[in-house]
Amino acid sequence: MKLFVWMALVVAWSVVRAEDPGSQLLKNLNPQALKGKKPSYIRLSSDTKYLLGRSCLKYHSLPQWREIIEGALTTGTTCLKQRGSKQSLEIAAGVEGTAQLIQGKALKFLCEEEGYSWKAANPRDENLQADAVATDPDNPHFPTIHMNPRKLPRLSVEELQRILFHESIHLLGYGHFTHIEYSYSCEHCCFHSKEDSEEAQRLGCNICKGKYTGIKDPRYIDDIMQFFRKALPAHSDIRLAEAQSFMKGHRQERWAKFNVLLLSPLPDQAPFTIPYAELLEKKYVPLSEAESRVIKNIKTPENKVFAFLGGENIQHLANAFFFFYESDYKLSEKELMQAQVTDVKQVPATIRARYVNHTVPFLETIKEEVAGGLLAYYSDLEFQAVVQNDAQAQKSIYPHRQRIIRAFFPEWNPNYFPPFKRAEDGTIIVMVDDKEAIRVPASP
Numbered sequence: 206m207k208l209f210v211w212m213a214l215v216v217a218w219s220v221v222r223a224e225d226p227g228s229q230l231l232k233n234l235n236p237q238a239l240k241g242k243k244p245s246y247i248r249l250s251s252d253t254k255y256l257l258g259r260s261c262l263k264y265h266s267l268p269q270w271r272e273i274i275e276g277a278l279t280t281g282t283t284c285l286k287q288r289g290s291k292q293s294l295e296i297a298a299g300v301e302g303t304a305q306l307i308q309g310k311a312l313k314f315l316c317e318e319e320g321y322s323w324k325a326a327n328p329r330d331e332n333l334q335a336d337a338v339a340t341d342p343d344n345p346h347f348p349t350i351h352m353n354p355r356k357l358p359r360l361s362v363e364e365l366q367r368i369l370f371h372e373s374i375h376l377l378g379y380g381h382f383t384h385i386e387y388s389y390s391c392e393h394c395c396f397h398s399k400e401d402s403e404e405a406q407r408l409g410c411n412i413c414k415g416k417y418t419g420i421k422d423p424r425y426i427d428d429i430m431q432f433f434r435k436a437l438p439a440h441s442d443i444r445l446a447e448a449q450s451f452m453k454g455h456r457q458e459r460w461a462k463f464n465v466l467l468l469s470p471l472p473d474q475a476p477f478t479i480p481y482a483e484l485l486e487k488k489y490v491p492l493s494e495a496e497s498r499v500i501k502n503i504k505t506p507e508n509k510v511f512a513f514l515g516g517e518n519i520q521h522l523a524n525a526f527f528f529f530y531e532s533d534y535k536l537s538e539k540e541l542m543q544a545q546v547t548d549v550k551q552v553p554a555t556i557r558a559r560y561v562n563h564t565v566p567f568l569e570t571i572k573e574e575v576a577g578g579l580l581a582y583y584s585d586l587e588f589q590a591v592v593q594n595d596a597q598a599q600k601s602i603y604p605h606r607q608r609i610i611r612a613f614f615p616e617w618n619p620n621y622f623p624p625f626k627r628a629e630d631g632t633i634i635v636m637v638d639d640k641e642a643i644r645v646p647a648s649p
């Protein structure tokens with residue numbers, strides 16, 4: 206339930222990190238957006254049912270698109286079949302099936318602003334916006350793959366094919382963090398490029414077979430962590446989110462807390478990881494051998510130098526993160542208030558550009574993660590109070606939620622976040638904007 210309320214809140218004003226669509230980002234799809242304008246489509250070829258938005262012809266000709274789309278899906282399915290596992294064959298059949306109809310509808314490709322609020326996905330940094338997103342089945346435009354018009358001019362044919370294959374797996378219902386990670390693993394397995402390491406491909410092919418009992422299978426956790434480290438070293442945001450989602454399900458598992466360090470080995474991340482490592486060291490005495498190794502890998506001389514440059518403010522961020530996962534929300538908030546992650550005055554000029562480009566976005570990801578977690582915590586409490594008709598409890602919780610929004614989400618319109626309210630049909634109104642109210646069923 207907690208997750209669901211949080212997701213509902215994220216619908217229009219996502220704070221999500223993500224470079225890549227993923228299941229959270231799917232929630233950014235704005236069902237309103239296509240109401241006014243109907244995009245016009247053209248059939249990709251006479252023998253497929255794919256529909257291509259005419260807007261896409263700005264970027265490639267129709268024959269080029271045919272080659273890109275059909276090439277992506279053929280290369281992908283051939284490779285999936287070679288994996289030979291029950292899961293990979295199932296996904297291959299699914300991807301192939303998109304050429305027919307999904308739930309009686311043709312698969313559409315769009316290259317425009319309509320239908321997805323790219324800006325909302327990450328208002329601060331265009332580079333972090335998704336390249337493409339797949340609609341989920343609840344969306345009125347399902348099945349559509351939206352390609353980001355701001356990114357399209359810069360993508361090569363090979364990159365585009367990888368992306369489309371990745372999204373076609375999402376269309377089958379496999380999300381990031383909610384299912385075995387097929388999109389990234391099969392993508393790295395089947396669309397290997399010069400920049401990818403051999404190791405990343407090997408690990409990708411392994412995960413793509415899907416031979417696990419589920420996302421909590423310890424073998425899966427080990428494989429996916431290793432894969433993310435090798436395959437997506439620059440995508441600290443995604444790897445962290447993966448670790449976090451695992452952490453949330455296993456709050457008591459101390460190893461999960463060390464995972465965050467395992468996933469953030471770069472010197473650019475050290476202004477956060479060094480003070481966080483020290484907090485863990487202090488709390489867990491004595492450390493196990495594996496934990497000691499994780500700490501040792503973080504506290505390298507190079508990392509220490511880089512961390513030193515981050516200064517005092519970052520200690521507050523590490524504290525906030527640490528206390529959040531200790532379930533001490535009051536302290537976590539207090540520390541978060543003092544964490545100034547964009548203040549770079551103290552950073553020496555020689556490395557300031559690197560710090561601004563790599564460290565600051567990473568620190569912002571951490572800050573948003575904690576702020577989002579605090580908001581989810583109070584939202585969930587308030588939601589439960591409304592479910593139980595406990596007006597007194599709600600009255601005392603609501604100000605906490607408002608305070609978190611004002612402090613950490615200043616770009617949000619406070620009018621959209623009135624107290625949760627039970628509607629006449631029994632659902633609970635959790636958010637309103639000028640067009641509609643977002644409702645969540647009261648039963649878990």
Ligand SMILES: [Zn+2]
Nearest residue numbers: 225226227388
């Ligand atoms: Zn994805």
